[in-house]
Amino acid sequence: MTDDIDEKYLHDWSGTRYGVPAGLERPRSTHELASLLRDANQARTPCAIQGGRTGVSGGASPSNGELILSLERLNQIEEIDIGSGIAVVGAGVVLETLQSEAEKLGWTFPIDLASRGSCQLGGNASTNAGGCRVIKYGTTRQSVLGLEAVLANGTVLGPPNRLLKNNAGYSLSSLFIGSEGTLGVISRLALRLTPVPPVRRTLLVALSENTGVNEVLRTAKIALRDALSAFEVMWEDFIESALAIRARGRELPASFKGRRAALVEVEGTDEQSVEAMLERFVTEQMECGSVVDAVLSMSAQDAQDLWAIRDSVAEIQAGMRPYVGFDLGVSPSKHDAVARATKMALTRALPHCRSVFFGHVGDGNLHAVVGPCANADERGEVDRIVYGHLPTLDSSITAEHGVGRKRKGYLLQSRIQEDIRTMKVLKTAMDPNNILNPGRIFDMP
Ligand SMILES: Cc1cc2nc3c(=O)[nH]c(=O)nc-3n(C[C@H](O)[C@H](O)[C@H](O)COP(=O)(O)OP(=O)(O)OC[C@H]3O[C@@H](n4cnc5c(N)ncnc54)[C@H](O)[C@@H]3O)c2cc1C
Structure with a gap:
């Protein structure tokens, strides 16, 4: 089956492959997406949800037997309302496309990442992407007014809320933001735009x-x-x-x-x-x-x-392959100390590896790239050293990239057992057959 599937669908930006998928579907409408999910749920077929595949945590990469559900054809900008500064878009619209279409009308979408030319708005919401201007505009969560999402059994929730204030019951949209495609598939979004700064x-x-x-x-x-x-x-x-x-x-x-x-x-x-x-x-x-x-x-x-x-x-990383990338959430007052102590420990333990540190310091987000790592043992050693320098619970193993598959072994460093247990209760309620992105964020029994 994979022979027919273009290689690009087999992994995200991290490049790691996890297995041979069962197939690839690229629905053109919410209706088609819902029908595909209904069938997959009945057949207990696990699905790998894919946006622009610029994620670096392995979340969008299919495992053995997973059906790839790509959102790339839900790529319509349905409306840009210049009166209220709201855009309604399909989940597969590329971030840069919305930015440039809105800018023609004097508005812009303030979330901005270096992957803007490929990442999709559904992917941005599902990872709660941050980027360079969080200090002023917040993460994607602050720019989402509402979502349409499809549950594992094909139920469609929506239409996306467009009101700035709406307290009529639970905000179901919030559940899908940052849950990395494990609770439902985002199909449409209503987004807050901001005037282009002069x-x-x-x-x-x-x-x-x-x-x-x-x-x-x-x-x-x-x-x-x-x-x-x-x-x-x-x-x-x-x-x-x-x-x-x-x-x-x-x-x-x-x-x-x-x-x-x-x-x-x-x-x-x-x-x-x-x-x-x-x-x-x-x-x-x-x-x-x-x-x-x-x-x-x-x-x-x-x-x-x-x-x-x-x-x-991206070029620096390319020269350090195979590398391990980190996306740490640390109070800005600790950035210098964490960067220096971690670098020293890495140099001592793995003198042949280089490490570079950089980050959205204004948002408390420190990035590091370490490489080249010769093998899995060395990558494990790098993980242990870097995460070992994080203050437990007063930090995050991932400030913006998400847990995916790559960081789930360290989730307990940032979240307590009770939190993780509650996440699993939600997962079981919304996806009882565990067909949506199984094995991402945490493993289900
Ligand atoms: C050069 C570069 C720079 C980057 N800079 C940043 C940065 O500054 N800040 C930042 O936050 N990230 C950054 N990233 C990471 C990445 O671009 C973001 O995580 C982005 O939001 C992923 O969007 P995507 O459409 O590519 O999602 P994908 O990689 O396709 O998927 C990511 C996760 O979201 C899920 N998903 C995708 N679409 C949907 C959907 N419609 N419904 C439900 N689940 C879905 C997938 O299953 C997966 O778990 C960068 C990546 C690169 C390569």
């Missing part, structure tokens, strides 16, 4: 050795207030790798070499006040010695070039 400026600053990233974040929040739309940090090795690639992005002043850099983005209504605010922030930071150098974008191209340094993560 001015956006990006600033890259090189941090001095003794400055904590949390200290710079704290002063940025106070100085830039609601205008602050992104605060990303790249540790020394990330900057070095990004500059070595140079295929994308731009060259930086020599003063950035060997330092951590913070990418600060600000949105506002008029150019003069935004630039004045940023200049004041940089001057103060340089005067107090926290920042040693800065590059400010003066055009959209400039900003894109600065963001390209942060977005070069």
Whole structure:
């Protein structure tokens, strides 16, 4: 059967395959999706739910005997209501498509990820994707007004709520956000748009050795207030790798070499006040010695070039294959300590492996990539070292990528038994035959 299925459907972005699927279905309507699920449920056929397959936790990758249900044909933007700033879309609409269609009308969808050209809005909701602007706009959950979703037995819940306030009973949509396709399949979404900001400026600053990233974040929040739309940090090795690639992005002043850099983005209504605010922030930071150098974008191209340094993560990872990627949720006050202690422990235990640290520090999200790892034992060792440096329960093994298959062995580090037991009660109630994404997040008895 797999001979007929294009290779791209056999794994997500992580590249790991888990088995030979039973088939591939690409429904064109909610009705067709419901009928496929009804049949699968009757036949007890397990299903792998697929969006754009940019996930990195193995959630969308099929196991042996699973029927792949791809949402890619539910790709209609049904409506963009410019009066109320609401879009109603099929789950298979690609994130970038909605962003650019909305922008033609003066609105945008504020969730933004480097995978924007392939990931789908249904996938974004099911993983509760974060991205670069959580500090201002929240995660996908804050941008979803309502969903239409299909249960394992083919029951269709919906239509998607479009009201800002609606307390008529339980918010069933909330159950499907972040549950990674284990409770139902999202088929349509009503989303909150936001007006395109008239001015956006990006600033890259090189941090001095003794400055904590949390200290710079704290002063940025106070100085830039609601205008602050992104605060990303790249540790020394990330900057070095990004500059070595140079295929994308731009060259930086020599003063950035060997330092951590913070990418600060600000949105506002008029150019003069935004630039004045940023200049004041940089001057103060340089005067107090926290920042040693800065590059400010003066055009959209400039900003894109600065963001390209942060977005070069895909190329950096490619040079570290086979690597292990991490997506840790840690209080920003602990980012420096966790990054440094973890790196030291990794270098001691696995001297041939490189590690780079970077993250959406403004959102308390620290990423790490470690590789190349020779085999499964080494990957296991890397997992143990990295998760071992996380404060238990006061941290998350996954801030935005989801548990999928890859992190389920460490779920107890972030959630207590009672939480996991309650998740399983919900799973049993909504998918009693365990046909939706079985073995993702946790294993059922
Ligand atoms: C270069 C790169 C950068 C990235 N940056 C970020 C980032 O900044 N922030 C972030 O959060 N993530 C990031 N990601 C991860 C990924 O893009 C997100 O998790 C994204 O939301 C996944 O969407 P998708 O459509 O590709 O879903 P898939 O990978 O297809 O699926 C992900 C999970 O959602 C389930 N699923 C998919 N569609 C549906 C549906 N319609 N109904 C129910 N379940 C469904 C799948 O079964 C699977 O469990 C990045 C990935 C890459 C490759």
